Amino acid sequence: MVGAVCLAIAVAGSAFGQTVALKQVGSFHVAADTVEIRGNYAFVAGGHTLTVLDLSDPSSPKKAGEYAFPEQIWSFRLVGQYAYVAANFYGLGVLDISNPAAPKLRASFKTPGQAKGVALVGTTAFVADHMSGVDVIDLASLDKPTLRGSFFVDGYARDVAASSRFAFAVDAPTGLYVLDPARPGTDEAVGQVQSAAAPQMIEVMEQGGRVIACLVGGGALQLYDVTDPAKPVHLTSFKTPSGRPARIALDGARGYVADGREGIQIVDLSNPSSPALVGGVKTSLPARDVAVGGGLVVAVVGMGEGKEEVVVLR
Amino acid sequence: MCLAIVALAAVVPSAQNWPRFRGNDNGKIADDPALPETWSETENVRWKTDIPGVGWSSPVVWGDHIFLTATIGAGAEPQPIKGLYDPGDENGRTRAAGEHRWMIYDVDFQTGKIRWEHELARGVPKVQRHIKNSFASETVVTDGERVYAYFGSLGLLAALDLNGRRVWMQELGAYDGRQAFGTAASPALQGDRIIVVHDNATESFMAAYDKRTGKEIWRVKRDEVENWATPYIWENDLRTEIVTSGLRKVRSYDLNGKELWELSGMTVNVTPTPFASHGLIFINSGYPGQSPRPVYAIKPGASGDISLKPDQTSNEFVAWYQPLLGTYNTSSLVYGDLYYTLLDRGFLLCHDVKTGKQIYGRQRISPEAAGFTASPWAYNGKIFLLSEDGDTFVVAAGPEYKLLGKNSLNEMALATPAVVRGSVIIRTQSKLYRIAKNTK
Numbered sequence: 001m002v003g004a005v006c007l008a009i010a011v012a013g014s015a016f017g018q019t020v021a022l023k024q025v026g027s028f029h030v031a032a033d034t035v036e037i038r039g040n041y042a043f044v045a046g047g048h049t050l051t052v053l054d055l056s057d058p059s060s061p062k063k064a065g066e067y068a069f070p071e072q073i074w075s076f077r078l079v080g081q082y083a084y085v086a087a088n089f090y091g092l093g094v095l096d097i098s099n100p101a102a103p104k105l106r107a108s109f110k111t112p113g114q115a116k117g118v119a120l121v122g123t124t125a126f127v128a129d130h131m132s133g134v135d136v137i138d139l140a141s142l143d144k145p146t147l148r149g150s151f152f153v154d155g156y157a158r159d160v161a162a163s164s165r166f167a168f169a170v171d172a173p174t175g176l177y178v179l180d181p182a183r184p185g186t187d188e189a190v191g192q193v194q195s196a197a198a199p200q201m202i203e204v205m206e207q208g209g210r211v212i213a214c215l216v217g218g219g220a221l222q223l224y225d226v227t228d229p230a231k232p233v234h235l236t237s238f239k240t241p242s243g244r245p246a247r248i249a250l251d252g253a254r255g256y257v258a259d260g261r262e263g264i265q266i267v268d269l270s271n272p273s274s275p276a277l278v279g280g281v282k283t284s285l286p287a288r289d290v291a292v293g294g295g296l297v298v299a300v301v302g303m304g305e306g307k308e309e310v311v312v313l314r
Numbered sequence: 315m316c317l318a319i320v321a322l323a324a325v326v327p328s329a330q331n332w333p334r335f336r337g338n339d340n341g342k343i344a345d346d347p348a349l350p351e352t353w354s355e356t357e358n359v360r361w362k363t364d365i366p367g368v369g370w371s372s373p374v375v376w377g378d379h380i381f382l383t384a385t386i387g388a389g390a391e392p393q394p395i396k397g398l399y400d401p402g403d404e405n406g407r408t409r410a411a412g413e414h415r416w417m418i419y420d421v422d423f424q425t426g427k428i429r430w431e432h433e434l435a436r437g438v439p440k441v442q443r444h445i446k447n448s449f450a451s452e453t454v455v456t457d458g459e460r461v462y463a464y465f466g467s468l469g470l471l472a473a474l475d476l477n478g479r480r481v482w483m484q485e486l487g488a489y490d491g492r493q494a495f496g497t498a499a500s501p502a503l504q505g506d507r508i509i510v511v512h513d514n515a516t517e518s519f520m521a522a523y524d525k526r527t528g529k530e531i532w533r534v535k536r537d538e539v540e541n542w543a544t545p546y547i548w549e550n551d552l553r554t555e556i557v558t559s560g561l562r563k564v565r566s567y568d569l570n571g572k573e574l575w576e577l578s579g580m581t582v583n584v585t586p587t588p589f590a591s592h593g594l595i596f597i598n599s600g601y602p603g604q605s606p607r608p609v610y611a612i613k614p615g616a617s618g619d620i621s622l623k624p625d626q627t628s629n630e631f632v633a634w635y636q637p638l639l640g641t642y643n644t645s646s647l648v649y650g651d652l653y654y655t656l657l658d659r660g661f662l663l664c665h666d667v668k669t670g671k672q673i674y675g676r677q678r679i680s681p682e683a684a685g686f687t688a689s690p691w692a693y694n695g696k697i698f699l700l701s702e703d704g705d706t707f708v709v710a711a712g713p714e715y716k717l718l719g720k721n722s723l724n725e726m727a728l729a730t731p732a733v734v735r736g737s738v739i740i741r742t743q744s745k746l747y748r749i750a751k752n753t754k
Contacts, residue, residue, distance in 0.1 A: 089395070089399075112397065112681070112682070112683070112684060112685075113397045113398065113399055113684075113685075114399050114400055116400075130397075130398060130399050130400055131397040131398050131399065131659060131684070131685060132659065132660075132681070133659070147681060149681070150678070150681060152661070152676060152678075154602075154605065154638065155602050155603050155604075155605065156398075156400070156602055156603050172603045173603055173604055173605055174605055187676060187678055194605065
């Protein structure tokens with residue numbers, strides 16, 4: 001653990017005159033690729049293991065629990081009392097995290113290939129699978145997950161996110177897809193574009209009746225208006241300071257970007273056609289992922305060789 | 315009289331021999347009521363034989379000889395994983411440290427017994443391979459006098475007689491490709507010559523060898539870094555040419571190695587073998603992480619650069635083009651007037667062979683299928699699709715997609731089967747099956 005070390009704070013102005021300052025208040029060394037926050041806990045996936053960190057004292061994160069999968073965890077999402085984990089050839093794992101000290105496997109489903117991303121629309125899981133596209137798994141009964149079908153994506157499925165109504169997937173090299181859970185049994189997306197630049201991940205936000213998809217990849221944030229699912233519209237692409245953004249976490253109309261060597265960059269997305277940099281902080285090592293919640297920003301930093309660090313910022 | 319003719323036509327036997335990868339007619343087999351349409355590990359199995367070693371080369375058949383290759387490693391081999399996947403930091407490369415034996419087998423068509431085995435060489439492989447590839451992925455070719463085997467992993471080309479005696483052997487050099495995924499392009503037989511293409515990161519070439527002596531007749535350099543597509547001898551109405559598919563260029567050569575025409579616009583990792591039908595040659599590549607993934611239908615007689623310009627879908631020699639129809643590993647099939655595409659991820663599509671117009675779009679064959687690498691084949695109005703799980707899905711030929719059944723062998727399969735004299739010869743990871751109707 002590192003104490004409340006104040007790193008260099010980079011603050012940028014914006015069209016709205018906002019500035020956001022962050023400083024590091026704590027850290028924890030653990031194998032880490034991706035991170036999410038729930039309450040006082042950070043959930044960190046690294047290698048095969050999902051580790052739970054207690055952030056009750058942000059200056060002194062403590063390991064609360066962990067769960068190891070037989071395969072690499074590519075990504076996960078926290079919804080309700082569960083962590084939905086995309087675990088490579090293992091498929092989808094559902095962990096009950098109501099007791100963070102003892103995450104417990106509640107359900108699993110083997111997808112045809114490598115599970116790489118997951119999102120939930122109600123009790124339906126959408127799993128980005130390298131082989132089959134996006135698999136749709138009915139989790140209404142966790143005792144009996146059932147494959148409802150798969151959506152075809154043109155390339156290799158990379159990630160998936162959800163609004164309250166639709167799922168959205170990205171693939172390599174260029175695809176953004178809108179998937180309708182009300183249309184199981186069909187292979188086809190209700191809307192798609194094939195003009196995204198090497199999208200690696202996707203998050204979605206709903207603001208004032210609009211649904212905005214934020215893609216990360218190709219050296220930029222790529223913003224699409226997906227309010228009309230049949231006609232995704234590219235709004236803009238926003239180049240971050242590093243030119244190599246890795247992942248993004250959304251908090252209201254604000255995006256926190258793990259921006260490689262430029263650390264964590266904060267982007268105002270209240271006008272998604274015109275994003276504005278409003279702050280950021282350099283991290284000691286390249287930022288790989290970021291999560292926001294409970295007044296904290298948690299970043300995974302490192303070179304990806306098992307020597308990563310989880311950094312707590314406030 | 316008419317009835318008699320019809321009856322005679324109906325009992326024309328299927329191919330007598332299957333001398334090369336995909337046979338004499340690129341997976342199309344003459345109708346034969348004796349050919350099986352259902353099978354399992356026990357149903358309609360005339361015999362099954364364990365094949366020692368590892369090899370994804372396809373079986374070829376001449377008379378009662380079934381030839382195939384494998385390598386036998388001294389230690390445990392990393393097990394291949396089915397499907398298309400992200401293989402991790404090393405991109406799936408694996409280097410074998412232990413000694414291997416490069417084997418050619420002759421299996422008796424009647425009994426399934428290994429008639430002879432020939433160890434062509436032993437040693438440590440000089441090149442790496444992808445975890446899903448093998449050191450014996452090139453299919454042999456035969457003319458009924460000799461069997462010609464090429465191992466790119468060793469850089470050896472050899473001819474054996476039908477008794478397993480080595481007639482000659484040539485060392486061509488073993489080189490890693492740009493990604494060090496190993497080799498797979500099979501040799502082709504053209505008249506008295508064996509044609510070998512070896513695209514790699516060091517010294518890409520195509521060469522012709524005298525099939526009787528192994529002497530090199532000519533060799534041309536190629537500006538390529540890796541490819542896995544087998545060269546195709548295209549005997550069209552105007553000439554005979556050697557068509558090679560490749561990342562940087564598709565190239566056609568005359569029989570002396572002089573380039574006739576070229577075409578740009580392929581994806582990386584070019585694997586499907588070109589093939590001809592209806593007076594056209596079909597060329598495709600379809601690495602799924604890239605777009606476009608083209609299919610080109612080419613007319614005979616081209617010269618120079620026949621690449622499509624932006625926004626073109628045809629030109630004087632490109633009869634038609636489909637930008638997203640290319641396959642990754644499987645070669646496509648023409649049966650009747652229809653062009654069938656088997657996407658590795660388990661979809662079948664159908665297009666008009668003459669125009670490229672879609673007849674039906676993506677049809678998911680089975681949600682459980684792990685993937686497809688073996689190329690499809692057809693007879694008796696049915697298309698056969700062998701998955702990597704060892705399941706052969708049977709689909710009705712014609713303009714409407716209809717899945718008819720599934721025949722399971724329950725073992726990984728990547729090799730394309732041979733079909734001869736009422737039998738389907740299927741190679742799985744460890745076994746060779748002769749599937750034939752049980753007449754008892």
